[in-house]
Amino acid sequence: MSAEEAWAIFNVEPGQAYRNQYADGFQVLHPGHKMVGRAFTVQFMPTRPDVAGVMDSKAQTHGIPHLYNQVAIDMVQPGDVVVVDLFGKVEGGTIVGDNLFYYLANAAKAAGLVVDGSIRDLEGIAEIDMPAYFRKTHPSAIANVMLTGINVPVRIGGVTVMPGDLVLGDPEGVYFIPPQLVKQAVDNADIVHIHDEWTKKMFATGKYKSSEIYGSPKDPELKKQYEEYLKKRLAEIRKSQ
Amino acid sequence: MSAEEAWAIFNVEPGQAYRNQYADGFQVLHPGHKMVGRAFTVQFMPTRPDVAGVMDSKAQTHGIPHLYNQVAIDMVQPGDVVVVDLFGKVEGGTIVGDNLFYYLANAAKAAGLVVDGSIRDLEGIAEIDMPAYFRKTHPSAIANVMLTGINVPVRIGGVTVMPGDLVLGDPEGVYFIPPQLVKQAVDNADIVHIHDEWTKKMFATGKYKSSEIYGSPKDPELKKQYEEYLKKRLAEIRKSQ
Amino acid sequence: MSAEEAWAIFNVEPGQAYRNQYADGFQVLHPGHKMVGRAFTVQFMPTRPDVAGVMDSKAQTHGIPHLYNQVAIDMVQPGDVVVVDLFGKVEGGTIVGDNLFYYLANAAKAAGLVVDGSIRDLEGIAEIDMPAYFRKTHPSAIANVMLTGINVPVRIGGVTVMPGDLVLGDPEGVYFIPPQLVKQAVDNADIVHIHDEWTKKMFATGKYKSSEIYGSPKDPELKKQYEEYLKKRLAEIRKSQ
């Protein structure tokens, strides 16, 4: 499913109001490698010694000596996309370098990383095959922030991301799909795919003006042809799943 | 106390690590009118129908039919500075227009407003005498956001603001001072004030180069004079409080 | 009528689709002085000698030796707001300096100036009492542009401005109101004014929470009071017009 197909579900269907599920403006680590996974969310805020102190004390009662990025990273499960709100911080907003990125990809089997912040050691990270979306790179270590939440609602650009959202990344940006809408999104994507397939076939004949075929065919005979094609291909796709 | 004096406390004193208490980049409604009050914090996030629905249901069990900006505004107490995280949203990020601003100033007796977002009806608001700090103005009503917290920690620029913080605004920006540091901040501000008073007096004589007097006087005799002046003036100030 | 009141008409009323009538991001010459007038539009484009040559030749057949900013300025009538599309150009995008601004204000009796470009000689212009909205100031003269239209549709920010639009400027920004909507806009503004008047009166009593009164009173008795107040005040206003 591409960002455009996801957009269609949330923004075109009447009565739907999920207008805020898309974020862009990222640097994309491997543009040719699509990202699909389940949101594991992490929230940071600017450090205050008084607040950080209280939180660390509480954590210690649970056996965690100090709250920092690796506390969250250690909890990542296979198939998770780690979604990190670092409020756009670049210097000192580096959620991982190549070692922890390697850990996420190879030990935790994470499905990807989205950070409204930065990463460090781009050179080392670029060799590791896991999708990542970040604002910038910076050589500094993470600093002057405190970990304030794991699997809480976080904000990434104009999106409220909930833990468990389906996260889709393509070269344009990232979509966060509430679990209850995934079935509808997948079905819709199949239809869009088939529509595009048929439309391009028609255009390839060179016999039609764009408006005769797209959005939907004007000629009733062609329309019927399209509808039969859609039905047949949908059946094929569903059988193959 | 000015922003410069507050900065001195947090950033210069050795061992202090409150480096993230200052936010700027605001439009200031009444630059000549300083803001002092206690933080009442409000958090919004981009709307998701699923999350908003759950929160509204919970609110209804407490007799609140729907969560929106006025639910928070109705709770404001005299002396509060309303501190609103609207994540920099301009269109649809207008926390108040002139009616609710009038309410805050005249009915709730609030001490001010800081919004990482916008206000609307600048013309009407400009006639009301309450300090306000905002990113922009926009004629739209607040929209496409959900109220997610009242008196929770919020982020304004690079600051984690806690409810109850002392909020100070001057023409440069806004300082958020943790309550436990207020006494130290006030004492320090007195010293800075007296130091500036004395320094300017010395400069006004026209007898000294800047480095002979400022930061601290080089000549031991002058230094002694300054220390006596400081002691005397501190005593006067404290007596008058 | 303020920007907020105009916005209400275009964006809140169901079935209305005039969503693109507001532009902001201007420097405002006299923020305390509202602008009201009829749009006189002027369009410039980047110079091309071939196009400029053809246009000058045509102009010469109408007795105009050369097309430049003063050709448009000479046509301005009393009550016009001159609306100039200079595509945001700053250096060389200065539609007027103090002499031509003086001409517009005092000889042409223009009602104001809106330029998506710049003006020059801010110091001289600031002494002249005509509203002006511009992106920046620059000391250069207008250059490297060609006059391509007078009283044609122009684009200012996200607005298509038509000659004859009612132009309203307040400290927030500028509204362009199609003539056929002016009556509705004025009527609506009266209602908003009265609503604000009554709302503030209620708030001034200190007896109500904001949500009891605003947007509309919850108590049926108060609601009735408000409706009577509205009726009475509307009658007074209309009589006085």
Add this chain to the structure above:
Amino acid sequence: MSAEEAWAIFNVEPGQAYRNQYADGFQVLHPGHKMVGRAFTVQFMPTRPDVAGVMDSKAQTHGIPHLYNQVAIDMVQPGDVVVVDLFGKVEGGTIVGDNLFYYLANAAKAAGLVVDGSIRDLEGIAEIDMPAYFRKTHPSAIANVMLTGINVPVRIGGVTVMPGDLVLGDPEGVYFIPPQLVKQAVDNADIVHIHDEWTKKMFATGKYKSSEIYGSPKDPELKKQYEEYLKKRLAEIRKSQ
């Protein structure tokens, strides 16, 4: 011909005043694939129902039920570069997605696309081999704009583009060359090419400082050698055309 060679013609030759023929700041779809074609221009402006209604009525008298992007796209001829003024709009400023891009490339045989706006479905478009220059990508469909001109003068960045201009795109940006200057541009580009060829040959010998050879050789003997080389190579090139 590269952007640098085109620049040389317009900006260095004395008496030439075509200073505004270059636009940059685009995302380039296939940086390794140069774009060459004839400008087919399309203009959009922000929607106003009153203006759009009048234009649609006129179009209907010509058998076009509604003016929208496909009306223009259906008119594209082989060899056209579609040049679209969408005033930098990103959300809702998507001139084509992958279906219509496929149509342009494969059915209309267009030579390329330049849009001061966006495209959608980057993933699908990236597989189609036609040059494209755009400001951003966005998953939304085109919306809230009206088609106001086909083959009229349009503005792209700082350039007034005329229908019929020769459009050249390389990885740096896009050049719009008036047809009457194309012959001169091509001749000049040949000379620049030969000059670069000879200059690099000389540098490859390792015998010269840069200033002995470039801009033009200082030594009269070398200068003569260069002039003979230029003459010979020009003759070869022209023969081969």
Add this chain to the structure above:
Amino acid sequence: MSAEEAWAIFNVEPGQAYRNQYADGFQVLHPGHKMVGRAFTVQFMPTRPDVAGVMDSKAQTHGIPHLYNQVAIDMVQPGDVVVVDLFGKVEGGTIVGDNLFYYLANAAKAAGLVVDGSIRDLEGIAEIDMPAYFRKTHPSAIANVMLTGINVPVRIGGVTVMPGDLVLGDPEGVYFIPPQLVKQAVDNADIVHIHDEWTKKMFATGKYKSSEIYGSPKDPELKKQYEEYLKKRLAEIRKSQ
């Protein structure tokens, strides 16, 4: 002399090539108070311990224990405009706070301050009557920079400022005039002043279109009148100097 008048000298007169003498984009402390003085230039660069160490050692041989901003400030003479290159640094780029600003204005009798950087304590500084042009304000002290030159050429925006330049500031920006051009600039400014005076008088009659009078009167009789007016007024002005 206004920025517009200065621009006219450098950019309009044929054969003049002083195209880079104007800088803008400043916050202006007292927009109603023009700045005129002689450039006293100060240069800072980002700190490097190795370089700073060598420079401090050299300074010590001249009796200066440490190079920092007050070394330069102590050298300021009455009538100097202090022109500081802090390469746009905001946090830690605060050349003065209210104490040193007071010193410059009242003890050193400086004519103004231009800093490509920031100042701190805007509130205190705003009470002191000396013109100042700065990029931003920040509560931090100057830090992490080293003083690398006093009365050396410095760059402010797109201008190379030389010590001794005449510095003119008005609400638009700042002009740096080489001393050898001051006489010509002043003479020219007188002519521009008289021209504006006469032009506005003519416009005030309401008898002329703008192009009949401005840039220069079209009617030969009016032109003669203007020339006589210019001659008479120039004589008056020069007599009064």
Add this chain to the structure above:
Amino acid sequence: MSAEEAWAIFNVEPGQAYRNQYADGFQVLHPGHKMVGRAFTVQFMPTRPDVAGVMDSKAQTHGIPHLYNQVAIDMVQPGDVVVVDLFGKVEGGTIVGDNLFYYLANAAKAAGLVVDGSIRDLEGIAEIDMPAYFRKTHPSAIANVMLTGINVPVRIGGVTVMPGDLVLGDPEGVYFIPPQLVKQAVDNADIVHIHDEWTKKMFATGKYKSSEIYGSPKDPELKKQYEEYLKKRLAEIRKSQ
């Protein structure tokens, strides 16, 4: 050595204060090709005819008819990284096009180019195998600037670069390392390399949580293992050098 390893030396080691040695925000010509060399610095400033005239006169007494970019380029030695301060200028800030870039790479055997400015003819340059870091590309020639220094201290972003600095470029940005710190930097980089090697080996086993291994192993047995590994690998590396 990567940017991250260099950062570690300057920013983490206690007592070190080289906080300003890293610059980023460049377009990188060949991201897969690391840059290593010795800084050869060049400084330009905005042209002033009076200053340029004096400097050219002085240069003529040394046999240089005119100061311009090729005077510096002719002095470049094998292994130099040419570091050019063009104060971010894009149009007219093009230090080289493809001819002079070819000269630097093939005749002068330079190790790379860093310019706080632009280059022209990206297409031609992209074929030449020398690392380059620049802000933008532009088709114009260098213009309206004067050469003010060769092998003087220059500022690139937030860094003071000294001639002779070791310049390291990777896909993130550029590091300028003072010669006296190179030995320490290289040693440190070896340790970081070995640490990353060992850390990834441990993670690859899938037996550890990230915090058990990274930053340093928590288990004393593992810590000992790591220390032995480090010792052995350091010995191997140093032997191989």
